Amino acid sequence: MNNPALEIQIIAVIVAVACALPGVFLVLRGMAMMADAITHTILLGIVMAFFVTEDLSSPYLILGAALMGVFTVWLTELLHQTKLLGKDASIGVVFPLLFSIAIILISRYAGSVHLDTDSVLLGELAFAPFDRLLVFGVDIGAKAIYVMGIILLIAVIAVIVFFKELQIATFDPALAAALGFSPVLIHYGLMTMVSVTAVGAFEAVGSILVVAFMVGPPITAYLLTNHLKKMLVISAGIGAFNGIVGFQLAMLADVSIAGMMAVVTGLVFLLVFIIAPEKGLYTGMKRRKMQKKEFEKALKNLL
Amino acid sequence: MKKENPVVTIKHLTVAYDLQPVLWNVNLAIPRGHLMAIVGPNGAGKSTLIKAIMELLKPVAGEITFDLGEHLSKKEERNLIGYVPQNGSVDWDFPATVLDVVLMGRYGHLGWMKRPKEADYALSREMLKRVGMETYENRQISQLSGGQKQRVFLARALVQQPDIYFMDEPFQGVDAQTEKTIVALLKDLKKAGKTVVVVHHDLQTVPTYFDDVTLINREVIESGPVETIFTEENLAKTYQKEANEVREELVE
Amino acid sequence: MSSLIQLFSDYTLQIVALGSGVLGLLSGVIGSFAVLRKQSLLGDAISHAALPGICLAFMLTGIKSSEVLLLGALISGLIGTFFIIKIVNYSNIKYDNALAFILSIFFGLGLVLLTYIQKLPNANQAGLKNFIFGQSSALLIQDVEWMIGIGSVMLVLVFLFWKEFKLLAFDEVFAESIGFSTQKINLLLSGMIVLTIILGLQTVGVVLMSALLIGPAVAARQWTNRLNIMVFLAAIFGSVSGIVGTVISSVVTKMPTGPTIVLVLSMIVLFSLLFAPGRGMIWTLYLRNRQKHYLKEKLKTEEGAA
Structure with a gap:
């Protein structure tokens, strides 16, 4: 396979779908801002793992980043539990600190770390095909396809196998605990999944836009269905659609691919927000108008 | 005993x-x-x-x-204890139908990773009938009244058979x-x-x-x-x- | 010693330190209200939402002066806030999710515009990226003058509407019930939050600006239960972090200013959370342990008596 455009397109779709799946549960838990925090702090995990391994392509970098993601969640919840500050303020205190430490480390050791903050935050999908995966010296394709492919596979399997557990722990943590499904365990499992996905995706699309792909398709799907399983499928579908259309438009306009994918994600949401059959703005306004009319009629009859 | x-x-x-x-x-x-x-x-x-x-x-x-009962494992004992939480303790905008919620009462018996079987569905429908909600099984839970939500919670405790x-x-x-x-x-x-x-x-x-x-x-x-x-x-x-x-x- | 004097007579450092100090003071004051209203993360969303405005302002005018770009940032920050409010009002999507969504989508749009500008022929776009990470060394005396000017107006407004802000921060429903138009006050407060963030973008950048808004307020809250003292302390904590952070980053090589300011600020926050008397974690832990012990002892004596 030696068609960079096709490879980029494949990576775009895989990233979008892999983000959308754990994103569904993040959205249902109202934890999107935690994802935003995680996507920033994994940078510190990567930097620290790099200092240990001194190898930028080491798989330990993913491990370090995932651990840092979980640590972020833990620290935020620890602060929040003291009741000294609100949940939002806890997030706002923890992630800038960890992120600042990461940036300071990078700028102080910039000579030895070939990581720049730009590429972490912004990403560049167009460069992804340059990093090849070689097996016994044979080029078998862009590395990002395989890395993200494995992460997507794990996400799909996790969502299928632990569907019931994720569902009950999200909807009713007290019942989950009473029935022996530790909500804490499931919570941290999900957060690990989010961290790993973010690590895999940030090189391609940048950490800030990972949030767009984790939150956008699920909240769009949320407006379209009342079933959790359908919400998962629709989210994945919308994610893939955004990946394809976003990439094509980015090619046409010669602009940031990930940025364009985010813009398409936003436009698709806006469209659904207005015209969704049951929960859309248009239906809602029509319903309110009807209710008002009926109310007026009832009032008239009464008088 | x-x-x-x-x-x-x-x-x-x-x-x-x-x-x-x-x-x-x-x-x-x-x-x-x-x-x-x-x-x-x-x-x-x-x-x-x-x-x-x-x-x-x-x-x-x-x-x-x-x-x-004697010689019960922790898990068996837990399944014999049913819990109906307060109405307001969950997010009723959660994407789930009435049947989905009632089925959750079976999860303790299923244990980790196993999926609900036909018998679990049948029992859930039966218990919905017992609380007079059998016609609502496909209804989205946010569209229920306060009383109906409570009955769904009761049916969920019933299917656990504690x-x-x-x-x-x-x-x-x-x-x-x-x-x-x-x-x-x-x-x-x-x-x-x-x-x-x-x-x-x-x-x-x-x-x-x-x-x-x-x-x-x-x-x-x-x-x-x-x-x-x-x-x-x-x-x-x-x-x-x-x-x-x-x-x-x-x-x- | 002489090098230290030399350092403080450095004109650029003076400007940057003054700018950071003023910014810290402003965000301390305005941030106090944002934190008390549980709108801490709104700042994060707004600062990201400002990016497309900065790019568009540049594309439309071709001028790279702070005033024009910050006006663009202000407008797109306000549009982002408007979207967040509308999404929450007209659907059952949670506030947190709407926040993260608008934050990332606007940022994506900003990136698209940024890459578009970069491809324009001989576009003088080099400074635009500074808004993402902040670059306080590029701060000019005019920028600081703007900051002081706008900041003074905001401080006067806070002083004039003190009673209203206080009510809004503690009990919105009560404020409405006694006839305050909470909507107008809310709008004024949101506008001031947006303005503060925009002023800070050049210094600390999109990602870290929200920290400056939240940190001083959270730290100050631990030391007092009174709003006026809290706001005063937050102003001090904010400006101290700004000045100390700037000085450290210029003394130590390869220390970027924005992150250093956040680091200093975080130290103040952590210290306050741990050691504030009567509220801090150490104090609470000690009290809780003593209480637990006491409860257990009392239980034992009661059992003994029975």
Whole structure:
């Protein structure tokens, strides 16, 4: 396979779908801002793992980043539990600190770390095909396809196998605990999944836009269905659609691919927000108008 | 196993949120096969008591023992204890249908990773019918009334088929029809030999709905059969009011 | 010693330190209200939402002066806020999710515009990226003058509407019930939050600006229960972090200013959370342990008596 455009397109779709799946549960838990925090702090995990391994392509970098993601969640919840500050303020205190430490480390050791903050935050999908995966010296394709492919596979399997557990722990943590499904365990499992996905995706699309792909398709799907399983499928579908259309438009306009994918994600949401059959703005306004009319009629009859 | 053995025995249970003790040295025996109301003023620790029994929070001191049968594993024992939380404790905008929610009651029996089978679905439908909600199984849960939500929660506890039920204010904000359904259900459960413990607010209905009553205000004031315990003096002690005020509330 | 004097007579450092100090003071004051209203993360969303405005302002005018770009940032920050409010009002999507969504989508749009500008022929776009990470060394005396000017107006407004802000921060429903138009006050407060963030973008950048808004307020809250003292302390904490952070980053090589300011600020926050008397974690832990012990002892004696 030696068609960079096709490879980029494949990576775009895989990233979008892999983000959308754990994103569904993040959205249902109202934890999107935690994802935003995680996507920033994994940078510190990567930097620290790099200092240990001194190898930028080491798989330990993913491990370090995932651990840092979980640590972020833990620290935020620890602060929040003291009741000294609100949940939002806890997030706002923890992630800038960890992120600042990461940036300071990078700028102080910039000579030895070939990581720049730009590429972490912004990403560049167009460069992804340059990093090849070689097996016994044979080029078998862009590395990002395989890395993200494995992460997507794990996400799909996790969502299928632990569907019931994720569902009950999200909807009713007290019942989950009473029935022996530790909500804490499931919570941290999900957060690990989010961290790993973010690590895999940030090189391609940048950490800030990972949030767009984790939150956008699920909240769009949320407006379209009342079933959790359908919400998962629709989210994945919308994610893939955004990946394809976003990439094509980015090619046409010669602009940031990930940025364009985010813009398409936003436009698709806006469209659904207005015209969704049951929960859309248009239906809602029509319903309110009807209710008002009926109310007026009832009032008239009464008088 | 003698019939007289209490099904749950609580000794010296003390729970504190932050620095304030919410429950203080609670000693309580819940008799097998009875309908028991837990009554007390707001903030008396009624919900906390249920949550502590369900092991949803960690007490400062005390022990809770269940007598549900011999040689039960922790998992088997847990599945014999049913819990109906307060209505407002979940996000009703969650994408789930009525049947989805009822089915969750089977999850404890299934254990990790296993999926619900046809029999679980059948049982869920049967229990929905028992609470009069069989026509709503595909309804999105956000579209239910307060009473209907409560009945869905009850059906969910029923499919778990426990021996003892803990219900946190099941009558709160429900319509007359639902109240009737719940009362009939309580009587049925009693007939089937189950034990039901209900956090209850409405003093007037205590004598008609329940066999036993536990009066609680941080500590257990009194506990026992309604006829002997549910007196004006005891209520006055519980609510820290004058006896005549309590009488007015009861007559109202 | 002489090098230290030399350092403080450095003109650029003076400007940057003054700018950071003023910014810290402003965000301390305005942030206090944002934190008390549980709108801490709104700042994060707004700062990201400002990016497309900066790019568009540049594309339309071709001028790279702070005033024009910050006007663009202000407008797109306000549009982002408007979207968040509308999404929450007209659907059952949770506030947190709407926040993260608008934050990332606007940022994506900003990136698209940024890459578009970079491809324009001989576009003088080099400074635009500074808004993402902040670059306080590029701060000019005019920028600081703007900051002081706008900041003074905001401080006067806070002083004039003190009573209203106080009510809004503690009990919105009550404020409405006694006849305050909470909507107008809310709008004024949101506008001031947006303005503060925009002023800070050049110094600390999109990602870290929200920290400056939240940190001083959270730290100050631990030391007092009174709003006026809290706001005053937050102003001090904010400006101290700004000045100390700037000085450290110029003394130590390869220390970027924005992150250093956040680091200093975080130290103040952590210290306050741990050691504030009567509220801090150490104090609470000690009290809780003593209480637990006391409860257990009392339980034992009661059992003994029975």
